[in-house]
Amino acid sequence: MTEDTPPEGQQPPEDQPARGSMRFQDPDTTTPREPTLAEQRARRKAEQEEREAIEARQQANEVAERKAATRRKVLIGSGVTVGLVGVVAAWYIVGRPDEVSAVCTDANGVVQDDEYCDDSYIASHGGHYDSGTGLWIIPYGIGAGQYRYNYGGTGTIGRPVSGGTYEKPSSHTSVKTSSGKTVQRGGFGISGKSSSGSSGKSGGS
The missing domain is CATH 1.20.5 (Single alpha-helices involved in coiled-coils or other helix-helix interfaces)
Structure with missing residues (x-):
C-alpha cells in the first residue's frame, strides 16, 4: 500500500462529498419516494x-x-x-266632495232670504233664470228683482255679502244654503235634503 492509497473501505478524497453539501438528483431518473x-x-x-x-x-x-x-x-x-x-x-x-255654503244675494250683492234664489219660489212668482246674466229674475210682486247665489261668502240679510264668489263650484262640490238646503249635489249621489227633510232644489247660477 502506497501513501496515495486510502485505507481499505474508504473512498478516495475526490469521490467523497464535502461536508454540508447535497447530492444532485436527476428528476428524469430519480424515483420519487412514497409519502409517509x-x-x-x-x-x-x-x-x-x-x-x-x-x-x-x-x-x-x-x-x-x-x-x-x-x-x-x-x-x-x-x-x-x-x-x-x-x-x-x-x-x-x-x-266625499268639498262642501261650500251658498248665500242668496240680489244683483247688487246684498244678502237676501234664501227663497229668492229657490227655483220653485221663483217659478211660482212668474220668474225665470237668465242664462246670459246668470240671474234669477222675479218680474213682479213681492220680491221682484234679480237674484243669484254667492258661494262661500257670509253675511246677514239686508247687508252686503262678505267674500265668496259668484262662480258656480264644480259638480263634485256639495253646495248648501244657510238653512241647510242642498242646492247642488256633489260626488257619488250625495243626498240633497234640507234639515227639514225635504228634497233640495237645484238653483242659482
Whole structure:
C-alpha cells in the first residue's frame, strides 16, 4: 500500500462529498419516494377541509338567494298594498266632495232670504233664470228683482255679502244654503235634503 492509497473501505478524497453539501438528483431518473403515513393523513385532511369549505359556501349562497326572494315578495306585496291604499284614498277623496255654503244675494250683492234664489219660489212668482246674466229674475210682486247665489261668502240679510264668489263650484262640490238646503249635489249621489227633510232644489247660477 502506497501513501496515495486510502485505507481499505474508504473512498478516495475526490469521490467523497464535502461536508454540508447535497447530492444532485436527476428528476428524469430519480424515483420519487412514497409519502409517509403522516403526509398521507395531512393531505386527506386538507382535501376534506377544502370540500367542507366549498359546501359551506354553497349553503351560504342558497340561504342568501332564499332571503333575497323573500325580500322581493315582501316588496311586491308592499307595493300592492300601497297601490290599494292609494286607490281607496283617491276614492274617499272623490267620494266625499268639498262642501261650500251658498248665500242668496240680489244683483247688487246684498244678502237676501234664501227663497229668492229657490227655483220653485221663483217659478211660482212668474220668474225665470237668465242664462246670459246668470240671474234669477222675479218680474213682479213681492220680491221682484234679480237674484243669484254667492258661494262661500257670509253675511246677514239686508247687508252686503262678505267674500265668496259668484262662480258656480264644480259638480263634485256639495253646495248648501244657510238653512241647510242642498242646492247642488256633489260626488257619488250625495243626498240633497234640507234639515227639514225635504228634497233640495237645484238653483242659482
